[in-house]
Amino acid sequence: MQRRAVLLTLAALEAVALALLGLFWFGMRPDLLLTYGSGQTGPAEALPWTTQVALSGWFVATTGGVGWVLVALSFAPRWRTRTSTYLAGTGLVWTVFGLTFAIWAAYAPAFERLRP
Numbered sequence: 001m002q003r004r005a006v007l008l009t010l011a012a013l014e015a016v017a018l019a020l021l022g023l024f025w026f027g028m029r030p031d032l033l034l035t036y037g038s039g040q041t042g043p044a045e046a047l048p049w050t051t052q053v054a055l056s057g058w059f060v061a062t063t064g065g066v067g068w069v070l071v072a073l074s075f076a077p078r079w080r081t082r083t084s085t086y087l088a089g090t091g092l093v094w095t096v097f098g099l100t101f102a103i104w105a106a107y108a109p110a111f112e113r114l115r116p
Helices: 002-035 049-054 059-073 081-112
Strands: none
Touching: 002 059, 002 081, 049 059, 049 081, 059 081
């Protein structure tokens, strides 16, 4: 019973992280692309490479997809309890670190301009 409770908690946290990734993808990313003057074609060439990766079309989708697959695999009945927990935890950490990197890298050029 505890095994399922831990996995369900990690899956719920993964769902929250994926919702935040969706908010970044559909809400913040288009506005940042327009702000940085790159339109819909992709990040501007003058941006740092970290910002270009964070605003690229593949980074957020890949990060969310890998995290979701790892959490989904953890529910397979063939895994031992410890392995299932490690898979779900790794998927959650992967998604949260990807989200953190995407937000940090996307807003870094805007905050660099605020320096005196």
